[in-house]
Amino acid sequence: MKVQLVTLIAACLLPTALSEGSSAVWCYNLPSCNSTTWPIDIPEHCSGTKQSPVNIVTANIQGDASLVAFNFAGFDDSSAVLQIQNADGKSVKVSLDDSKVNVSGGGLPGVYVSEQFHIHWGNGSSSAGSEHTVDGKQYAMELHIVNIKSIYPNVTAALADPTGLAVLGFFIEATSDSGKPQSWKNLTSYLSSIPNNGNTLDIMNTITLNSLLQGVDKTKYYRYNGSLTTPSCNEGVVWTVFKDTIKVSQDLINLFSTTLYINTKSGPLITNNFRPVQKLNNRVIKSQVSSASTLYPALSISTALLIYTLSWL
Template sequence: MEAVLILLFLGLRQLESATAPAHWPALYPTCNGTRQSPIDIKTKEAVRNNDLGKFLFLMYDERQFLTTIKHTAMTVKVTLNTRMQLRAGGLNADYVAAQFHLHWGKSIGSGGSEHTIDGKQADMELHIVHRQKGLSLTNVFARPDGLAVLGFHIMIEHGISEDPAWKNLTKIIKHLKDDGDYQHLNDTVSLMDLIRSVNLTKYYRYNGSLTTPECNQVVVWTVFEEPIRLNASVVETFFEDLYVNRTSGIKLRENFRPTQHNRNQVYASRGATKAMDTGTGNNGSGKARGSPLLLLALASLYLHSS
């Protein structure tokens, strides 16, 4: 039951998310916090931290561990088997996989990523969400490091062939007609198939929040320096074939939150190309904040309203 609650909370199929991001702080005070995400990562201001080394990606190569893909009205979400785990990389704990989802724009070249790097917005962004191993639902949402999210920019590169893994994934996406529709992935692709083209030692780290209401400040963010490069036809699937409401013809587009003013320091990994080489710093850990009882009640509400 607890795992279901966490997935529902992280799934964020919320009616409230349909409200324009500019209105979120008025509706949800947490969305006006000091550690909000996404942010613009200014690489020359990121402090090099040599403790931010290689990750251990456990079971990321297992194709059967990507179970279902679902249209949530706000994005497409792939549920992950919790035997997939994330370790090291300067994290203070082990994390188990929960889901991944994506953010995109309205057309080729319009921009659609949530994070920007040195002011540059990518075409899309992939978020792989993990929860800290061994924590109850209450504690996950009471700690600034309750969740660990890996963020990957996706860039269109003209003239390259279609990536087989991403092509297989987008073939299935075309069958998601409306909110709530889902498909079983049936060993179609592994998580590592989708990200293996990226140098996974080059990344930036900061403490931030979820990028949808209630914008809980519980996320250790890792944003990778190198993008996943895809053919335009693969990216087009997201803003051309997915609908908020197919009957009305309204397409699911521009599902990203603009960059926020996060006051926390950004750290660069040992392998990052650009950084301030001023010392090891720390990896952004902090003290718990928030109202865990309220968060638990909201998660239960999502369960019973599904």
């Protein structure tokens, strides 16, 4: 009887709804079920060599002239932001109208329609919660906009292509302000309506993607090829991680880890729903080139500057 009770409790703590393509239960915060067990429990992809997230070492970034500006369609359209959901007791997911929102340019191989965005966080604004890091720095939260190459009907089909998904990652940095910015105050006001696993709320015509991304220069970013950061960890993602952070006040960030539950209000809260950084292995992270490296890519910066100076004499 005691064994059955333990099994029942564990089952209540383990969200069973799965990410696209996964066929096994996975979770974040149990000793026997967390991100360190994914490569063992779900080895097909989670034990791969091109996993995400990664630590971005700025000293090792390689310039790439193809990483030009993006084209963002529908990012100012409030009718394209449809519904907010407590997604499987693991995160907050906001569904998008993919007939109105898409991304192209930015060195991407085609047009990608935007399906949803979701957020990863720690345990309050003073706790680290982003998935990617920059020179070892981890931010309070990270927002991911998930986009599917337009030639595919769904995520499952897209993941068979190593560039089938394009995910846009945005760091969220805590500030000492209160209730700012207004767009994030609006977004977090909906959290109390979706406390339990599976709760949803229609939010059409109340918010836009660009309002949530205010302050971010979307022409400056890092690029690498990686994977989903949740099981099934498929290595079919072109990652774009933007350099500028979204500034959100501490009180609003705190609402994510104090309002949303893995199952119901009688159980644990959703906290620390991020995967630690994975090995980069032989991958290279790229970014925009500087003017000096564009003119003289094979030369050192000092040599390039000298030649540039002499050209004006």
